[in-house]
Amino acid sequence: MNLLKRLWGRTTLDGEKLAASDDLQEYAQIHLLAEFVETRPLHSTADQQRWNRVLPRPYQETIQLFQKQGWLEANTLDQYRVTPAGRPFVQRYRERLEAEKAAILPQVRQALEARDTSEALEIRRRYEARFPLGKADWTGPEPQLNHSALTRRILFLDHWLLEGLSLETVEWLKLYAAEQHLWGAQWRLSPQEIPAHVEQELATSGLDPVEATFWKAQQLILYVENHDTWQRCKGGDHVRRMEIVGPDDEHTCEHCRQFRGQEFLVARVPELPHRDCTSIVGCRCRYEPVLEVDDEDGL
Numbered sequence: 229m230n231l232l233k234r235l236w237g238r239t240t241l242d243g244e245k246l247a248a249s250d251d252l253q254e255y256a257q258i259h260l261l262a263e264f265v266e267t268r269p270l271h272s273t274a275d276q277q278r279w280n281r282v283l284p285r286p287y288q289e290t291i292q293l294f295q296k297q298g299w300l301e302a303n304t305l306d307q308y309r310v311t312p313a314g315r316p317f318v319q320r321y322r323e324r325l326e327a328e329k330a331a332i333l334p335q336v337r338q339a340l341e342a343r344d345t346s347e348a349l350e351i352r353r354r355y356e357a358r359f360p361l362g363k364a365d366w367t368g369p370e371p372q373l374n375h376s377a378l379t380r381r382i383l384f385l386d387h388w389l390l391e392g393l394s395l396e397t398v399e400w401l402k403l404y405a406a407e408q409h410l411w412g413a414q415w416r417l418s419p420q421e422i423p424a425h426v427e428q429e430l431a432t433s434g435l436d437p438v439e440a441t442f443w444k445a446q447q448l449i450l451y452v453e454n455h456d457t458w459q460r461c462k463g464g465d466h467v468r469r470m471e472i473v474g475p476d477d478e479h480t481c482e483h484c485r486q487f488r489g490q491e492f493l494v495a496r497v498p499e500l501p502h503r504d505c506t507s508i509v510g511c512r513c514r515y516e517p518v519l520e521v522d523d524e525d526g527l
Protein backbone atom coordinates (compact mmCIF):
# COMPACT_ATOMS: atom_id res chain seq x y z
CA MET A 229 0.00 0.00 0.00
CA ASN A 230 2.83 2.35 0.93
CA LEU A 231 4.63 1.59 -2.28
CA LEU A 232 1.49 2.16 -4.29
CA LYS A 233 0.86 5.36 -2.47
CA ARG A 234 4.31 6.62 -3.25
CA LEU A 235 4.13 5.68 -6.90
CA TRP A 236 0.76 7.21 -7.24
CA GLY A 237 1.89 10.30 -5.36
CA ARG A 238 4.38 10.92 -8.10
CA THR A 239 1.93 10.45 -10.95
CA THR A 240 1.79 13.46 -13.19
CA LEU A 241 -1.00 13.83 -15.64
CA ASP A 242 -0.59 15.53 -18.98
CA GLY A 243 -3.84 17.47 -19.27
CA GLU A 244 -3.36 18.53 -22.87
CA LYS A 245 -2.67 14.99 -23.96
CA LEU A 246 -5.60 13.55 -22.02
CA ALA A 247 -8.02 16.14 -23.41
CA ALA A 248 -6.98 15.34 -26.98
CA SER A 249 -6.59 11.57 -26.59
CA ASP A 250 -8.59 9.02 -28.58
CA ASP A 251 -8.39 6.58 -25.70
CA LEU A 252 -11.58 6.59 -23.63
CA GLN A 253 -9.71 5.91 -20.38
CA GLU A 254 -7.61 8.98 -21.00
CA TYR A 255 -10.15 11.57 -22.08
CA ALA A 256 -12.66 10.26 -19.52
CA GLN A 257 -10.47 11.86 -16.86
CA ILE A 258 -10.85 15.32 -18.37
CA HIS A 259 -14.54 14.64 -18.88
CA LEU A 260 -14.79 13.99 -15.14
CA LEU A 261 -12.75 17.08 -14.35
CA ALA A 262 -15.10 19.14 -16.52
CA GLU A 263 -18.03 18.13 -14.32
CA PHE A 264 -16.54 20.36 -11.65
CA VAL A 265 -16.50 23.60 -13.59
CA GLU A 266 -19.35 24.70 -11.36
CA THR A 267 -18.75 24.05 -7.69
CA ARG A 268 -20.41 20.79 -6.72
CA PRO A 269 -20.08 17.84 -4.32
CA LEU A 270 -18.67 14.51 -5.44
CA HIS A 271 -20.96 12.26 -7.48
CA SER A 272 -23.44 9.85 -5.91
CA THR A 273 -22.17 6.40 -5.01
CA ALA A 274 -24.00 4.92 -7.97
CA ASP A 275 -22.42 7.41 -10.37
CA GLN A 276 -19.00 6.89 -8.82
CA GLN A 277 -19.35 3.20 -9.62
CA ARG A 278 -20.20 4.01 -13.23
CA TRP A 279 -17.13 6.23 -13.42
CA ASN A 280 -15.01 3.46 -11.88
CA ARG A 281 -15.73 1.34 -14.93
CA VAL A 282 -14.23 3.83 -17.38
CA LEU A 283 -11.46 5.55 -15.42
CA PRO A 284 -7.98 4.04 -15.27
CA ARG A 285 -8.08 4.49 -11.45
CA PRO A 286 -11.03 4.39 -9.08
CA TYR A 287 -13.10 7.56 -8.87
CA GLN A 288 -11.91 8.60 -5.41
CA GLU A 289 -8.29 8.14 -6.35
CA THR A 290 -8.81 10.14 -9.51
CA ILE A 291 -10.28 13.01 -7.52
CA GLN A 292 -7.30 12.98 -5.15
CA LEU A 293 -4.96 12.82 -8.08
CA PHE A 294 -6.64 15.89 -9.61
CA GLN A 295 -6.13 17.72 -6.33
CA LYS A 296 -2.46 16.72 -6.29
CA GLN A 297 -2.06 18.07 -9.82
CA GLY A 298 -3.55 21.32 -8.64
CA TRP A 299 -6.49 20.98 -11.06
CA LEU A 300 -9.22 20.59 -8.50
CA GLU A 301 -9.79 22.15 -5.11
CA ALA A 302 -12.25 21.43 -2.31
CA ASN A 303 -13.80 23.99 -0.02
CA THR A 304 -14.75 23.49 3.61
CA LEU A 305 -18.21 22.26 2.61
CA ASP A 306 -16.71 19.35 0.65
CA GLN A 307 -17.63 21.01 -2.60
CA TYR A 308 -15.17 20.72 -5.44
CA ARG A 309 -14.21 23.06 -8.25
CA VAL A 310 -11.73 23.17 -11.13
CA THR A 311 -8.81 25.50 -10.44
CA PRO A 312 -7.41 28.05 -12.92
CA ALA A 313 -4.61 25.52 -13.58
CA GLY A 314 -7.16 22.87 -14.60
CA ARG A 315 -9.37 25.13 -16.68
CA PRO A 316 -7.34 25.10 -19.91
CA PHE A 317 -7.73 21.33 -20.17
CA VAL A 318 -11.46 21.56 -19.61
CA GLN A 319 -11.60 24.28 -22.25
CA ARG A 320 -9.59 22.18 -24.70
CA TYR A 321 -11.86 19.20 -24.08
CA ARG A 322 -15.01 21.25 -24.55
CA GLU A 323 -13.74 22.57 -27.87
CA ARG A 324 -13.11 19.02 -28.90
CA LEU A 325 -16.66 17.98 -27.96
CA GLU A 326 -18.07 20.92 -29.91
CA ALA A 327 -16.04 19.92 -32.97
CA GLU A 328 -17.23 16.32 -32.69
CA LYS A 329 -20.82 17.46 -32.40
CA ALA A 330 -20.43 19.71 -35.45
CA ALA A 331 -19.04 16.76 -37.38
CA ILE A 332 -21.70 14.24 -36.41
CA LEU A 333 -24.80 16.37 -37.02
CA PRO A 334 -24.39 16.49 -40.82
CA GLN A 335 -23.84 12.72 -40.91
CA VAL A 336 -27.16 12.09 -39.21
CA ARG A 337 -28.84 14.70 -41.41
CA GLN A 338 -27.52 12.97 -44.50
CA ALA A 339 -28.89 9.61 -43.37
CA LEU A 340 -32.26 11.26 -42.72
CA GLU A 341 -32.22 12.91 -46.13
CA ALA A 342 -31.78 9.42 -47.53
CA ARG A 343 -34.69 8.41 -45.24
CA ASP A 344 -32.50 5.81 -43.59
CA THR A 345 -33.57 6.38 -40.00
CA SER A 346 -31.99 3.13 -38.73
CA GLU A 347 -28.63 4.26 -40.01
CA ALA A 348 -29.20 7.70 -38.49
CA LEU A 349 -29.86 6.11 -35.10
CA GLU A 350 -26.80 3.89 -35.49
CA ILE A 351 -24.67 6.99 -36.03
CA ARG A 352 -26.17 8.55 -32.90
CA ARG A 353 -25.45 5.40 -30.89
CA ARG A 354 -21.85 5.18 -32.08
CA TYR A 355 -21.35 8.84 -31.24
CA GLU A 356 -22.81 8.49 -27.74
CA ALA A 357 -20.93 5.26 -27.02
CA ARG A 358 -17.73 7.31 -27.06
CA PHE A 359 -18.86 9.28 -24.01
CA PRO A 360 -17.56 7.97 -20.68
CA LEU A 361 -21.06 7.29 -19.36
CA GLY A 362 -22.51 6.49 -22.78
CA LYS A 363 -24.47 9.70 -23.17
CA ALA A 364 -23.87 13.19 -24.53
CA ASP A 365 -25.12 16.06 -22.40
CA TRP A 366 -27.28 17.56 -25.16
CA THR A 367 -29.17 14.48 -26.38
CA GLY A 368 -32.41 12.98 -25.14
CA PRO A 369 -32.94 9.86 -23.03
CA GLU A 370 -31.88 6.41 -24.20
CA PRO A 371 -33.92 5.77 -27.38
CA GLN A 372 -36.79 3.30 -27.13
CA LEU A 373 -36.91 0.25 -29.38
CA ASN A 374 -39.19 1.93 -31.90
CA HIS A 375 -37.37 5.26 -31.86
CA SER A 376 -36.08 5.22 -35.43
CA ALA A 377 -39.46 3.93 -36.65
CA LEU A 378 -41.10 7.01 -35.14
CA THR A 379 -38.50 9.28 -36.71
CA ARG A 380 -39.38 7.59 -39.98
CA ARG A 381 -43.07 8.37 -39.48
CA ILE A 382 -42.20 12.06 -39.27
CA LEU A 383 -40.47 11.86 -42.65
CA PHE A 384 -43.50 10.19 -44.26
CA LEU A 385 -46.16 12.16 -42.41
CA ASP A 386 -49.31 13.23 -44.21
CA HIS A 387 -51.37 15.39 -41.89
CA TRP A 388 -53.49 18.54 -41.86
CA LEU A 389 -50.71 20.23 -39.88
CA LEU A 390 -48.91 20.43 -43.23
CA GLU A 391 -51.86 21.68 -45.24
CA GLY A 392 -51.26 24.69 -47.46
CA LEU A 393 -47.49 24.31 -47.48
CA SER A 394 -45.48 23.67 -50.60
CA LEU A 395 -43.87 20.28 -51.03
CA GLU A 396 -40.46 21.89 -50.72
CA THR A 397 -41.34 23.47 -47.37
CA VAL A 398 -42.97 20.27 -46.11
CA GLU A 399 -39.83 18.29 -46.88
CA TRP A 400 -37.65 20.87 -45.19
CA LEU A 401 -39.82 20.94 -42.07
CA LYS A 402 -39.96 17.17 -41.82
CA LEU A 403 -36.20 16.96 -41.97
CA TYR A 404 -35.79 19.58 -39.24
CA ALA A 405 -38.35 17.75 -37.07
CA ALA A 406 -36.89 14.31 -37.77
CA GLU A 407 -33.42 15.50 -36.87
CA GLN A 408 -34.55 16.80 -33.50
CA HIS A 409 -36.58 13.67 -32.85
CA LEU A 410 -33.70 11.38 -33.76
CA TRP A 411 -31.42 13.12 -31.27
CA GLY A 412 -34.17 13.49 -28.67
CA ALA A 413 -33.20 17.17 -28.49
CA GLN A 414 -34.78 20.50 -29.32
CA TRP A 415 -33.07 23.44 -30.90
CA ARG A 416 -33.94 26.63 -32.68
CA LEU A 417 -32.25 27.44 -35.97
CA SER A 418 -30.46 30.65 -36.75
CA PRO A 419 -32.36 32.87 -39.23
CA GLN A 420 -29.72 32.16 -41.93
CA GLU A 421 -30.50 28.45 -41.75
CA ILE A 422 -34.12 29.00 -42.76
CA PRO A 423 -34.75 29.05 -46.52
CA ALA A 424 -36.66 32.01 -47.94
CA HIS A 425 -39.58 29.87 -49.15
CA VAL A 426 -40.05 28.39 -45.68
CA GLU A 427 -39.90 31.83 -44.11
CA GLN A 428 -42.52 33.17 -46.49
CA GLU A 429 -44.92 30.28 -46.06
CA LEU A 430 -44.77 30.25 -42.28
CA ALA A 431 -44.67 34.02 -41.82
CA THR A 432 -48.44 34.24 -41.42
CA SER A 433 -48.48 32.61 -38.03
CA GLY A 434 -47.55 35.75 -36.07
CA LEU A 435 -44.19 34.34 -35.04
CA ASP A 436 -40.76 35.20 -36.38
CA PRO A 437 -39.28 32.58 -38.74
CA VAL A 438 -37.10 31.02 -36.05
CA GLU A 439 -40.04 30.51 -33.69
CA ALA A 440 -42.47 29.60 -36.46
CA THR A 441 -40.25 26.83 -37.80
CA PHE A 442 -39.39 25.61 -34.31
CA TRP A 443 -43.02 25.25 -33.25
CA LYS A 444 -44.18 23.78 -36.53
CA ALA A 445 -41.50 21.10 -36.23
CA GLN A 446 -42.51 20.49 -32.61
CA GLN A 447 -46.08 19.96 -33.80
CA LEU A 448 -44.98 17.19 -36.16
CA ILE A 449 -42.94 15.47 -33.47
CA LEU A 450 -45.73 15.77 -30.94
CA TYR A 451 -48.30 14.40 -33.36
CA VAL A 452 -46.21 11.30 -34.08
CA GLU A 453 -45.54 10.72 -30.40
CA ASN A 454 -49.17 11.22 -29.44
CA HIS A 455 -50.34 8.92 -32.18
CA ASP A 456 -47.90 6.27 -31.01
CA THR A 457 -49.08 6.59 -27.38
CA TRP A 458 -52.68 6.29 -28.50
CA GLN A 459 -51.97 3.25 -30.67
CA ARG A 460 -50.13 1.46 -27.91
CA CYS A 461 -52.90 2.17 -25.38
CA LYS A 462 -55.56 1.09 -27.84
CA GLY A 463 -53.72 -2.14 -28.66
CA GLY A 464 -52.96 -3.13 -25.07
CA ASP A 465 -55.14 -4.37 -22.22
CA HIS A 466 -53.42 -2.46 -19.47
CA VAL A 467 -54.55 1.06 -20.10
CA ARG A 468 -58.22 1.97 -20.22
CA ARG A 469 -57.98 5.71 -19.81
CA MET A 470 -55.78 8.50 -21.04
CA GLU A 471 -55.31 11.95 -19.60
CA ILE A 472 -54.74 15.01 -21.71
CA VAL A 473 -51.84 16.97 -20.30
CA GLY A 474 -50.02 20.05 -21.49
CA PRO A 475 -48.43 23.30 -20.40
CA ASP A 476 -50.54 26.06 -18.91
CA ASP A 477 -48.93 29.35 -19.85
CA GLU A 478 -49.55 32.47 -21.93
CA HIS A 479 -49.60 30.34 -25.09
CA THR A 480 -52.28 27.94 -23.88
CA CYS A 481 -55.54 28.73 -25.64
CA GLU A 482 -58.98 28.51 -24.00
CA HIS A 483 -59.93 25.56 -26.15
CA CYS A 484 -56.98 23.45 -25.01
CA ARG A 485 -57.23 24.65 -21.43
CA GLN A 486 -60.64 23.06 -20.97
CA PHE A 487 -59.16 19.64 -21.78
CA ARG A 488 -56.13 19.90 -19.52
CA GLY A 489 -56.16 17.27 -16.79
CA GLN A 490 -59.23 15.50 -18.16
CA GLU A 491 -59.33 11.73 -18.45
CA PHE A 492 -61.03 9.82 -21.26
CA LEU A 493 -61.60 6.20 -22.16
CA VAL A 494 -59.03 5.33 -24.82
CA ALA A 495 -61.78 4.78 -27.40
CA ARG A 496 -63.32 8.21 -26.70
CA VAL A 497 -60.26 10.37 -26.27
CA PRO A 498 -60.31 13.52 -28.43
CA GLU A 499 -57.93 13.59 -31.33
CA LEU A 500 -54.72 15.55 -30.87
CA PRO A 501 -53.68 18.09 -31.89
CA HIS A 502 -56.94 19.92 -31.29
CA ARG A 503 -58.14 21.36 -34.57
CA ASP A 504 -59.77 24.25 -32.72
CA CYS A 505 -56.60 25.24 -30.90
CA THR A 506 -55.94 28.96 -31.46
CA SER A 507 -52.48 29.21 -29.91
CA ILE A 508 -49.84 30.82 -32.14
CA VAL A 509 -47.40 28.05 -31.21
CA GLY A 510 -49.98 25.34 -31.94
CA CYS A 511 -51.55 22.70 -29.74
CA ARG A 512 -49.10 21.32 -27.19
CA CYS A 513 -51.49 18.82 -25.58
CA ARG A 514 -50.29 15.28 -25.14
CA TYR A 515 -51.75 11.94 -24.11
CA GLU A 516 -50.69 10.45 -20.83
CA PRO A 517 -51.74 6.83 -20.15
CA VAL A 518 -53.58 6.56 -16.82
CA LEU A 519 -52.21 3.69 -14.78
CA GLU A 520 -54.90 1.67 -13.06
CA VAL A 521 -53.92 1.57 -9.40
CA ASP A 522 -56.35 -1.28 -8.63
CA ASP A 523 -54.61 -3.61 -11.06
CA GLU A 524 -51.30 -2.98 -9.37
CA ASP A 525 -52.79 -3.86 -5.98
CA GLY A 526 -53.97 -7.21 -7.31
CA LEU A 527 -50.43 -8.32 -8.10
Ligand SMILES: [Zn+2]
Nearest residue numbers: 484502511513
Ligand atom coordinates in the same frame (compact mmCIF):
# COMPACT_ATOMS: atom_id res chain seq x y z
ZN1 LIG B 1 -54.26 21.44 -27.35
